[in-house]
Amino acid sequence: MIVRRLPAALLALVVPLSLTLLLTACPASSSTGGPGAKSGASASGDDMKAGAQATDFTLRDSEGRNVSLSDYLGKQVVLIDFWATWCVPCQAAIPHLKQLYESRKDKGFVVLGIAMDGPETIAQVPTFVQRYQMSFPVLLDEETKVVNVYNPKRTAPLSLLIDKAGKIVKIRSGYNAGDEKLIESEVDALLQ
Amino acid sequence: MTRRAAPAVVALLAAVVVAVVALGAPRRAEALNFRIKGQSFRLDITESLFSSYRGDLGSLVIERTRDGQRVVGAHFYDLINRLNLTLAWKKLRFFTRFDTAVYFDTPNGACGDPTTTPVPLRSRFCQRYFWLEKIGIEYVGRELEVTAGDFYVSFGRGLVLSLRKVDELGIDTTLLGGKVVVRKENVSATFVAGVTNVQNTDDSTGRSTPDPFDVIAGSRVELRLADKVILGIHEAGGVFLGPGQSRTAQRRDGMFMYGVSLDVPRATKWLSLYAEGAGQLVQAEDARDQGYALYASATAQAGPVSILVEAKHYSKFQRWRSSIDQSLAEFNPVAYNQPPTAERVLTELTSPIFDVTGPRLRLDWRATPWMLVFASTGYFEDRGSPDKVKRIYHDPYAGLEFRWQNGASHFFPSGGIRFELCGEVPSACLPIPGTNWYQTIGHVEWDFTQALPKRLSIESQGFALFREGEGLGDATTSVKWTEGNAYLALKWTPYLILVGGYEWSTRPSTKVNEHFFNGSVQWNITTASSLRLFAGGMRGGLRCISGICRDFPAFTGVRLEVVIRL
Numbered sequence: 001m002i003v004r005r006l007p008a009a010l011l012a013l014v015v016p017l018s019l020t021l022l023l024t025a026c027p028a029s030s031s032t033g034g035p036g037a038k039s040g041a042s043a044s045g046d047d048m049k050a051g052a053q054a055t056d057f058t059l060r061d062s063e064g065r066n067v068s069l070s071d072y073l074g075k076q077v078v079l080i081d082f083w084a085t086w087c088v089p090c091q092a093a094i095p096h097l098k099q100l101y102e103s104r105k106d107k108g109f110v111v112l113g114i115a116m117d118g119p120e121t122i123a124q125v126p127t128f129v130q131r132y133q134m135s136f137p138v139l140l141d142e143e144t145k146v147v148n149v150y151n152p153k154r155t156a157p158l159s160l161l162i163d164k165a166g167k168i169v170k171i172r173s174g175y176n177a178g179d180e181k182l183i184e185s186e187v188d189a190l191l192q
Numbered sequence: 193m194t195r196r197a198a199p200a201v202v203a204l205l206a207a208v209v210v211a212v213v214a215l216g217a218p219r220r221a222e223a224l225n226f227r228i229k230g231q232s233f234r235l236d237i238t239e240s241l242f243s244s245y246r247g248d249l250g251s252l253v254i255e256r257t258r259d260g261q262r263v264v265g266a267h268f269y270d271l272i273n274r275l276n277l278t279l280a281w282k283k284l285r286f287f288t289r290f291d292t293a294v295y296f297d298t299p300n301g302a303c304g305d306p307t308t309t310p311v312p313l314r315s316r317f318c319q320r321y322f323w324l325e326k327i328g329i330e331y332v333g334r335e336l337e338v339t340a341g342d343f344y345v346s347f348g349r350g351l352v353l354s355l356r357k358v359d360e361l362g363i364d365t366t367l368l369g370g371k372v373v374v375r376k377e378n379v380s381a382t383f384v385a386g387v388t389n390v391q392n393t394d395d396s397t398g399r400s401t402p403d404p405f406d407v408i409a410g411s412r413v414e415l416r417l418a419d420k421v422i423l424g425i426h427e428a429g430g431v432f433l434g435p436g437q438s439r440t441a442q443r444r445d446g447m448f449m450y451g452v453s454l455d456v457p458r459a460t461k462w463l464s465l466y467a468e469g470a471g472q473l474v475q476a477e478d479a480r481d482q483g484y485a486l487y488a489s490a491t492a493q494a495g496p497v498s499i500l501v502e503a504k505h506y507s508k509f510q511r512w513r514s515s516i517d518q519s520l521a522e523f524n525p526v527a528y529n530q531p532p533t534a535e536r537v538l539t540e541l542t543s544p545i546f547d548v549t550g551p552r553l554r555l556d557w558r559a560t561p562w563m564l565v566f567a568s569t570g571y572f573e574d575r576g577s578p579d580k581v582k583r584i585y586h587d588p589y590a591g592l593e594f595r596w597q598n599g600a601s602h603f604f605p606s607g608g609i610r611f612e613l614c615g616e617v618p619s620a621c622l623p624i625p626g627t628n629w630y631q632t633i634g635h636v637e638w639d640f641t642q643a644l645p646k647r648l649s650i651e652s653q654g655f656a657l658f659r660e661g662e663g664l665g666d667a668t669t670s671v672k673w674t675e676g677n678a679y680l681a682l683k684w685t686p687y688l689i690l691v692g693g694y695e696w697s698t699r700p701s702t703k704v705n706e707h708f709f710n711g712s713v714q715w716n717i718t719t720a721s722s723l724r725l726f727a728g729g730m731r732g733g734l735r736c737i738s739g740i741c742r743d744f745p746a747f748t749g750v751r752l753e754v755v756i757r758l
Binding site for chain 2: 182
């Protein structure tokens, strides 16, 4: 579809941004505000009542077994973390994720680490897993199939937090020092 | 677009962006959920907008006055937009991506008739207001996946077929057609067929290309044996244009590849193995060529020590190139297979797969819970460099990872030196005087973070290259130069990031020594949406990722980046 001349240049920007504006102005189907709504819940708890059912996928893990998201959906709180061996912020974040997983896995929490490494660096994944003693499931997405679903910009790291009902409640792009405390409080709120 | 109107339009666009961002700021970072006739749907939106004032047109195109004098300080504006939409309902998912690439104040004659337009302006700054870049619908079940439309595909380790995103090089190639994946107990099979769909516009240079629509088909079967071994058999083939053929001509050149892979992720508790071989038949310009590739890797762990060994042997093994016009250098890295090079990810590689053999070893030692040391070395013999000279590479490097404050702070330094030696025909390989080295590349990299109170942190990252040779001198004079990046950032998690940067290159080319300074501020609107403003300069030069290299022009100007994720 081609639209010509100056008005079209404005149209080219306004159309996608207007669509975004329109959709951002629409309330979420399970909003937490409104007259009579209870107050006093923590800000992170209110933020996490809305969401959407996560799309299932099946990938092979680092030990060659097929793992599906539906193995955990609706049963546990799931944190999907997209990472790669060449991603330095991922190297900073992973020890915190490991600590978070090990301290809460018995409460119904799981971390699924999805490696975005392609043919060039996929061979480094096993040593990376061993080096960082990643005790949570590590899945291999060489084809970027799941990346295309949840992480179309191929951001590394990118995490999605899914509640026990299978709904996505938080998406976090990148990692900065101090993010681990925020993630911890968000996970704890869902585990209550 | 007139010169006077351009700044006003850009200002208006920026105002619209800011307004949208401000309205979107209170939004939580989750998808949009709605119901139609009792059915639940989910809509994911990822919107990326990049708008630049580029005061460096001379990096791309030399503008001259009527008297033939070079115009200094020529500039232009661009607006790049990517809108990803995904609609999910039960096991069905519909996805699409719309792109925009609009340019203002560009040179006369840009994007003109390809037969008469000079190469610097050919296919450059073509106005693409709003076009459909990717589209598809897929069904995802545990035992069956079906996709109609655009999809990514990779067989094994990419020797035979690999269509993926490589954002760092502006590559995003999909197959537009059909894909079926069937899984049943210990067997899975994948069937694909379609035409290639590339990213049509290169953001950094403004060059665009139509889709090559090269026809490709392939299949792969995997068998899981004894719950330990995964045996894979695959094949792929396709046709593409020969040199000089028009896009509407019948494709006369083709490629067919076949391969086998053996994956043993847990041979023992401490050992994992992988091996793959591929054969290649190429029909090009009425001649036939054959080649083959062998690749293997092994990983072993013993307590705090892990070892990785990779090895490759490629014999006349060609990259599966596209039919895109080869004069458009930005799109030369587009290829349909991606064999592993076993090299450092960011290393410059001249001929990483055609006719090359060698191993790489990497050793990691977790000395303490907060310190890790690693070392690696590689040795490769290249028989297929363009001047037909046997060249030898040595590439040792080492580094460490040190953390403190319970992992909140870290320091990751590394460094090494790559030696490239002239081989059997030294006269065809200009060595550094007094040596038989073609070039040496010393490198240092670092990444440092110090956490501070009140969710503040200070970070620094960068690299420096110390280079000599590369045929730039003569029989008696050696040429040395350095280049690199250094960045310093102050972060206030999760809200704000302030960055200052310095880039440089003293490469002895037609340009003088180049020094670039820049700064940026990023506001994280939500945990997944951000607005970033960049001003200053970034050096140009060769950038290599995973054995694929391309030249990027320098950037001088102002750039606004908005990413909104819903």
